[in-house]
Amino acid sequence: MVRVRGLGHAFAGRRVLAGLDLDVPAGQRVAVVGPNGAGKSTLLSIVATLLTPREGTVEVDGARYPDGVRDARARIGYLGHDPQVYLDLTPAQNLRLFGDLYGVTGLAARIHDALAAVGLLARAHDPVRTFSRGMAQRLGIARMGLHDPGLLLLDEPYTGLDADGSRLLDGVVAATSRDATVVMVTHDLDRARTLCDRVVMIHRGRVAWDVPAGDVDLPALAARYEQATR
Amino acid sequence: MSASRGRQLRALVRKDLQLEARTRETVTAMALFALVAMVVFQFAVGQRSDDATGVAGGIIWATIALAAVLGVGRTWVPEREQRVLHGVLVAPVPRLVMLIARVIVLWLFLLAIEVLIVPLGVVFFVHDASPEGLALVAGLCAVANLAIAVPGALLASMSVFSRARELVIPVLLLPALVPVVIAAAGGTHAVLGPEVQMAEFLGYCRFLAVCAAVFCLVAYATFDHVLDD
Numbered sequence: 472m473v474r475v476r477g478l479g480h481a482f483a484g485r486r487v488l489a490g491l492d493l494d495v496p497a498g499q500r501v502a503v504v505g506p507n508g509a510g511k512s513t514l515l516s517i518v519a520t521l522l523t524p525r526e527g528t529v530e531v532d533g534a535r536y537p538d539g540v541r542d543a544r545a546r547i548g549y550l551g552h553d554p555q556v557y558l559d560l561t562p563a564q565n566l567r568l569f570g571d572l573y574g575v576t577g578l579a580a581r582i583h584d585a586l587a588a589v590g591l592l593a594r595a596h597d598p599v600r601t602f603s604r605g606m607a608q609r610l611g612i613a614r615m616g617l618h619d620p621g622l623l624l625l626d627e628p629y630t631g632l633d634a635d636g637s638r639l640l641d642g643v644v645a646a647t648s649r650d651a652t653v654v655m656v657t658h659d660l661d662r663a664r665t666l667c668d669r670v671v672m673i674h675r676g677r678v679a680w681d682v683p684a685g686d687v688d689l690p691a692l693a694a695r696y697e698q699a700t701r
Numbered sequence: 702m703s704a705s706r707g708r709q710l711r712a713l714v715r716k717d718l719q720l721e722a723r724t725r726e727t728v729t730a731m732a733l734f735a736l737v738a739m740v741v742f743q744f745a746v747g748q749r750s751d752d753a754t755g756v757a758g759g760i761i762w763a764t765i766a767l768a769a770v771l772g773v774g775r776t777w778v779p780e781r782e783q784r785v786l787h788g789v790l791v792a793p794v795p796r797l798v799m800l801i802a803r804v805i806v807l808w809l810f811l812l813a814i815e816v817l818i819v820p821l822g823v824v825f826f827v828h829d830a831s832p833e834g835l836a837l838v839a840g841l842c843a844v845a846n847l848a849i850a851v852p853g854a855l856l857a858s859m860s861v862f863s864r865a866r867e868l869v870i871p872v873l874l875l876p877a878l879v880p881v882v883i884a885a886a887g888g889t890h891a892v893l894g895p896e897v898q899m900a901e902f903l904g905y906c907r908f909l910a911v912c913a914a915v916f917c918l919v920a921y922a923t924f925d926h927v928l929d930d
Contacts, residue, residue: 519791544793555788557716557779559723564716571712572792574704598723614788 472497472532472622472652473518479526479676480513487513489676490527497532497621500653502663502684505673506700511656514673515626518654519549531622545573548620548651552630554611558600562591562610565599566617573618585613588646605632608640625655629662641666660692674699709794713802718809720779727775728813735768735818743825757826758889762845762882764818765811769849769878770871772810776803776857786861790928800924803854804847811846827893834892837902841892844909845885851916852877858927877916884908 473495480488488510495501503511516522518529520540528535534542549555556565563582570578586592589609599607608628615623629637645666657663663670664684670692672679679699687695721727742760746753753760780786789799819838823830856874860866888905891898 516787519787521787521790541793541795544791547791549787549791551784551787553784555785556783557720557785558783559720559779560716564719568712568716569788569792571708572704572789572794574708 472499473654474530475514475518475527476529477527478514478517478524478529480510480517480522480524482513487676488517488524488527491673491677493671493678495652495654497652498650499669500655500667501669501671502667503654503656503671503673504658504660504663504696505679509673510676511673512626515624515654515656519547519624520544521549545618546621547624548615548618548622549624549626550611550615550628551626552628554599554607554609554614556599556607556610556614558607559598561596561598562586562613563595565610566614569614570617575618581617585617589613605640608632612640621651623651623653623655625653625657627656627658629657629659637662660696661689664689664692672696672699704793706795706798709798710802710805713794713799714805717802717806721806721810727772728810730775731768731772731810731814732817734771735764735814736821738764738767739818739821739825746826752828753826754828754894755890757822757893758886759882760826761819761822761889762885764822765815765845765885766849766875766878766882768814768818769807769811769853770874772807773853773857773874774867774870776807776854777861781861796925796928797921799928800854800858800920803857804850807850807853808846811849812842815842815846823893829895830893831897834894834897837892837897838889841885841888841902841906841909844906844913845881845888848881848885848909848913848916849878851913851920855916855920855924855927858924861928881909881912884912 473493475491475493478488478491479486491510491514503514505511513522517524518531520536520543523537531543532546536543560568563586566582566585567578570581575581583592586595589612591606591610591613594602594606599610602610629640632640641662653667655667664687667684669681670684671681672695680695742764746756746760780789819842823835853874856870860869863869884905888902888909891901891905
């Protein structure tokens with residue numbers, strides 16, 4: 472599903488990715504962990520087509536960048552720290568906009584179902600500006616999954632959420648991503664281990680280690696993380 | 702699933718109009734600025750001259766160009782301030798469709814303030830304007846707005862990732878609009894005087910159309926790279 476080879480990128484002369492290779496088969500959930508500045512978000516931004524890499528190649532479901540960028544975009548659902556919805560529009564207006572941009576058919580029913588799935592049906596016509604952070608992020612998840620993306624790219628989607636909000640998001644993410652390939656950047660090792668099939672650690676722009684999530688418990692994962700960043 | 706470009710274009714234009722209807726930030730700011738500028742010009746010019754018809758076109762179009770800078774400066778602001786930019790850019794929308802949507806919205810915003818400013822300019826500065834002349838100015842607005850909206854939308858998009866966009870937009874846009882303002886003012890002057898000078902008016906309209914076409918070509922050639930690189 473995702474094939475990354477020799478990926479390199481730099482910001483203002485500082486090398487962030489240094490020949491990173493990563494393969495994510497279809498249907499697999501991969502957690503990408505690592506310290507701040509390791510290159511996790513840069514990797515995700517490049518796969519999400521938001522950044523053009525200086526070196527290396529990216530392929531999503533056979534669509535190779537840059538020629539296949541538009542095909543890849545149609546298959547990607549991207550959620551970052553922010554819900555990426557317009558605060559002055561209502562959830563229904565936001566989802567209609569993104570549904571139209573992605574060419575979703577039967578949009579009215581899809582919007583209804585998506586809002587019901589994230590528990591926002593009763594607030595469908597209120598401006599998002601009146602929502603709490605958690606509610607807005609739930610709308611972000613509805614936006615992300617509206618076009619049934621085959622690849623979900625989640626960049627620390629739990630940022631700023633309280634424990635209740637995070638638990639709610641766990642369930643919504645799990646339901647939304649049931650049939651999708653997932654690449655999730657997170658600092659939460661426990662969530663990485665429990666929600667994903669595989670944990671990949673990036674350090675200094677490369678894959679430092681790559682383990683099946685079921686093979687390690689949390690203390691072992693934390694120990695490996697500490698060892699790699701020391 | 703793949704969206705038609707027409708559907709994407711309608712969605713982007715509708716979104717901007719919904720945002721404006723909700724917040725009333727852009728058109729209100731442009732209209733208030735233009736109104737105040739016209740009143741200042743009225744005090745500066747109108748009371749010192751028995752007939753300011755000769756400068757009316759220049760005053761009207763300089764005011765519209767300055768108000769356009771305000772409108773262009775507001776372009777992409779919701780996306781930046783509300784952090785929606787990545788959500789929009791990751792959607793499979795051709796960048797040209799995004800540009801055309803911006804052009805349409807700016808064109809409509811300019812038209813909205815012209816409905817206020819042109820009659821006000823006529824009341825303040827023009828003696829004996831004919832209904833025919835006013836109708837021709839309305840036609841001129843349609844072409845001139847395109848020649849303003851295209852470079853405006855392009856520059857707004859070029860500066861979307863720039864920290865100094867409040868400086869970049871006026872510094873780059875106003876010089877680009879100089880020929881547009883000259884032609885639009887000339888065209889307005891040609892038809893708002895006591896006699897409608899149709900040949901002169903059409904010449905200015907053709908020049909504005911050429912300006913719009915050149916800006917469209919530049920935008921077409923560059924816009925894919927503006928938002929993706």
